[in-house]
Amino acid sequence: MLRTFTARLATAVPSLIGVVIVTFLLTRVLPGDPAAYFAGPTATEQSIAEVRHQLGLDLPLWAQFVRYVQDLIHGNLGQSLTTGQPVLNEILTRLPASAELVLCGLVFAIGIAIPLGVLAALKQGSFIDHACRVVTTAGVSVPVFFTGLLLVYVFYYQLGWSPAPLGRLDVFFSAPTDRTGFYLIDALLDGDGETFRAALAQLILPALTLGIFALAPIARMTRAAMLSVLSADFIRTARAAGLSTATVVIRYGFRNALLPVVTTLGMVFSFLLGAAVLVEKVFAWPGIGSYAVDALVASDYAPVQGFVLAMAILYISLNLVIDLLYTVIDPRMRVAA
């Protein structure tokens, strides 16, 4: 098992190197002269040259790259021009908000999509199969920010069930003691039911928006995988041997169908992390996505580059976890590796 783990870990290294090179190149092609930009509008020739030297922009490209990597190793992602804070700090303090949102969205999506996909495959051509088809087609066609706005209109303006879409917690509440950064968990640890309910009320709509978005690919894949597994010979054998339908469907069918579904999760994460940026913008959610968007609008590049790098590293780690999960679900993978 340990060998499998290290082997998988090694496969992530080239991606990581590639990601670092790309983010480095992205910082070097900034529009205009970065030195003039960082020196400010009132800078003279001399002060620009000074800044250029300070930033190492007068060095050859490879030396700049070495400096960039050294900075990264020391956790230095640069400073935000608008807030004056180190980018890494801000990303780390905002990360839990995004993580809570994405995880809740994913749990919701999996909770709906997998039963829906399984049922659609079991009862092909039935009402639930058509429902599955409609949901999956709509899910990939509706822009995620549009879903969010529709939910806000219905549940906030029309029905008044949810609070105003403005961040993680209503202004009347104070944030729970910071332990995990997840408001739901922190509030529970504080034993503060009021805050928990308030945080949950804020979270439901954005998480639902992300969930609806992630539902489509998971349900589609579950249905397709279930269909192909159920038509396999070993399922027919199991049925002929007189095993109960539940055993056949769950133990023989579902466990095998789970493999391609887990593979799809990698792609789903790619979409989710991108969609989270849009959802955070709609719900004024104080995560890393809205941090990057605010910085982008203000032409403050260091946070954006830090954000892109952080997201890529997060995504690579998630894929690694999925790979490991795969070896847990599928015993064959352990032997092969």
Add this chain to the structure above:
Amino acid sequence: MSSTVERATRPSEPGLLAHIRNVLLENPVTLFAAVLFVAFVLIGLFGPWIVPYSPLASDTAAALRPPTAAHWFGTDQLGRDIFSRVMVATRLDLTIAIVSVVSVFAVGGLAGILAGFFGGWLDQVIGRITDTIMAFPLFVLAMGIVAALGNTVGNIILATAIVNVPIYARIARTEAAIRRDAGFVQAARLSGNSDIRLLLTQILPNIMPIMVVQMSLTMGYAILNAAGLSFIGLGVRPPTPEWGIMVAEGAAFIVSGDWWIALFPGLALMLAVFCFNLLGDGLRDIVDPQRRT
């Protein structure tokens, strides 16, 4: 007499139009998507001439009006006619999507074909590049590219194209690799054709259908990607009518109940993506029935 003989010996050759008709009648959903597609193209081409108002003309006296007979989709915060703006925006949104998809088709498809056909170091290099792009969440990479290259519509198109390169390169690579040593390619090679000729006359025509299906499927994604970027304030600048930015402008009014500003551009966006997805699915069922899900 002679004419009947001739007719009998020549097998009936259905023309291209008849074939398209067959394809469309086979699946009414695809027919619907095709009609929708034609409508979008027509609106894109003629939109600016058929709209009742100028998309930029503001009339503050009639601002924030819900849909009426005069303003079918209502008016926005500056009193601009939303119906006119949605119609006129079609051209820009479709242009962004089409240009980016066509360029990724050319670049990604070519890279994939070369990688699959020649293999070796070329395959390695192209594989590395596509793997690196895939290591990013795609929308996030697109944001980074637009931030680095500059906030313009051209860079939105470029970013959308770049994040799609891996899909095209991979499909083209697989399809080219399985045909590289096929009998008909070997035969053509033995008759003295150069590699370039083989690529152009044997490989390319055979993988074209699959690539075209992919274009239709990614078109929807391209529209969503571009609209998402302009929703967060990249690329298209106000007051230019564009669906993503119009939804963003309407977002502020949703909480006060003015639903029409964001709803109609959002619906247009949805309908366009829906149309391309259906069209892609329909085309795929015809070209590659095994992948039907």
